[in-house]
Amino acid sequence: MSDVLIVGGGLTGLLAARELVIEGASVTVVERGELAQESSWAGGGILSPLYPWRYPEAVTVLAAWSQPRFEALAAELLELSGIDPEYVRSGLLMRVEDDACQAQEWATQHDIEMKRLTAPETLLLEPQLEQGLEGLWMPQIGQIRNPRLLQALVKDLKIKGVTFRTGEPVTELMVEGDLIQGVRTPAGEMCADKVVVAGGSWSRSLVDQLGTDLRVEPVRGQMLLFHSSSGLVRHIVMVAGHYIIPRRDGHVLVGSTLERVGFDKRTTAEARQELLAAAGEIIPMLLNVPIVNHWAGLRPGTEHGIPYISEHPRVKGLFVSAGHFRNGVVMGPASARLLVDLMLKRKPELDPAPYGWHGNQH
Numbered sequence: 001m002s003d004v005l006i007v008g009g010g011l012t013g014l015l016a017a018r019e020l021v022i023e024g025a026s027v028t029v030v031e032r033g034e035l036a037q038e039s040s041w042a043g044g045g046i047l048s049p050l051y052p053w054r055y056p057e058a059v060t061v062l063a064a065w066s067q068p069r070f071e072a073l074a075a076e077l078l079e080l081s082g083i084d085p086e087y088v089r090s091g092l093l094m095r096v097e098d099d100a101c102q103a104q105e106w107a108t109q110h111d112i113e114m115k116r117l118t119a120p121e122t123l124l125l126e127p128q129l130e131q132g133l134e135g136l137w138m139p140q141i142g143q144i145r146n147p148r149l150l151q152a153l154v155k156d157l158k159i160k161g162v163t164f165r166t167g168e169p170v171t172e173l174m175v176e177g178d179l180i181q182g183v184r185t186p187a188g189e190m191c192a193d194k195v196v197v198a199g200g201s202w203s204r205s206l207v208d209q210l211g212t213d214l215r216v217e218p219v220r221g222q223m224l225l226f227h228s229s230s231g232l233v234r235h236i237v238m239v240a241g242h243y244i245i246p247r248r249d250g251h252v253l254v255g256s257t258l259e260r261v262g263f264d265k266r267t268t269a270e271a272r273q274e275l276l277a278a279a280g281e282i283i284p285m286l287l288n289v290p291i292v293n294h295w296a297g298l299r300p301g302t303e304h305g306i307p308y309i310s311e312h313p314r315v316k317g318l319f320v321s322a323g324h325f326r327n328g329v330v331m332g333p334a335s336a337r338l339l340v341d342l343m344l345k346r347k348p349e350l351d352p353a354p355y356g357w358h359g360n361q362h
């Protein structure tokens with residue numbers, strides 16, 4: 001029997017497992033499918049909210065805590081696992097929209113480097129832009145190759161002694177009185193004094209069984225992957241909600257759509273067209289390179305993008321970390337730290353109030 005059972009082997013569950021095992025807890029991760037194949041795999045790995053000034057402070061706080069830690073985390077995981085999560089500080093260039101003044105005020109308030117650039121200046125940064133663009137430039141923003149981050153994490157956790165049970169859906173949370181007892185899967189019961197629901201978009205149905213509403217809903221995002229020679233695109237570039245992410249080896253990701261279509265992970269011809277048009281508008285040369293993949297993932301959506309990171313309001317020992325929506329990668333390390341502070345009853349480094357059930361944001 002482990003001290004802690006974590007339901008869900010996505011980034012949220014795996015980072016929590018790492019924090020816990022480092023603190024000496026024995027941990028089992030229960031995953032209904034394969035590890036790390038859902039939203040965490042499908043995402044882009046941009047280490048910033050997109051248009052970050054448009055988000056509530058509760059998102060900014062988790063992103064800001066995590067951002068300076070990624071470079072060291074990637075280096076540590078490379079050393080421990082031999083797999084490189086490919087952290088790159090590639091900078092984020094965004095075309096100016098109507099709220100550029102608000103953006104600059106936000107950056108000054110939060111002491112974040114942001115420069116306004118003219119079209120010729122952006123062309124110097126990114127020569128393949130069609131004509132340059134009036135831009136906002138955030139040079140400190142990084143990216144990580146999320147599928148590799150996940151592989152590295154899984155390997156590291158195996159070395160650290162975390163147990164994985166895959167292909168095993170948790171069908172029920174076992175509760176007696178107001179205490180969590182464990183979980184039930186088709187293979188039987190698993191007991192533990194502490195259970196974490198980190199099931200991404202699928203978290204709601206488990207928690208709903210307890211008569212508590214968890215407002216997390218799937219929001220589909222589709223991505224296209226191109227393969228060009230490396231250096232065609234140098235930075236993360238965003239125009240009108242679409243973004244381009246260059247990987248080190250010449251792969252270029254173009255994303256993404258935002259679709260409320262339930263638990264449907266199919267890709268569509270319309271989205272492919274939308275993403276192709278965006279790619280052509282931003283970096284026309286991309287239309288000359290092959291598309292090597294097209295996929296969809298389900299983001300665990302909440303109304304304002306603020307995750308639940310909290311003990312259940314009634315059931316002691318049951319914790320939830322879910323609803324990271326568009327920013328689960330960049331908020332990941334901070335979410336895990338806050339969750340584990342709460343689980344171990346340490347004084348939390350981050351104020352837990354906005355992430356509880358009673359915060360007015362949910």
Ligand SMILES: Cc1cc2nc3c(=O)[nH]c(=O)nc-3n(C[C@H](O)[C@H](O)[C@H](O)COP(=O)(O)OP(=O)(O)OC[C@H]3O[C@@H](n4cnc5c(N)ncnc54)[C@H](O)[C@@H]3O)c2cc1C
Binds near residue numbers: 039169203
């Ligand atoms: C297209 C796209 C682009 C994105 N881009 C970015 C980005 O650039 N930057 C960023 O920060 N974020 C991005 N995100 C968001 C980010 O990927 C998510 O917020 C994050 O991955 C959520 O992680 P998770 O572990 O909570 O959920 P998931 O990764 O979905 O993991 C949940 C896991 O729980 C398992 N599970 C569910 N129910 C059960 C059950 N009953 N029993 C057992 N297992 C269960 C699932 O099978 C799954 O493996 C993007 C997402 C998408 C889809």
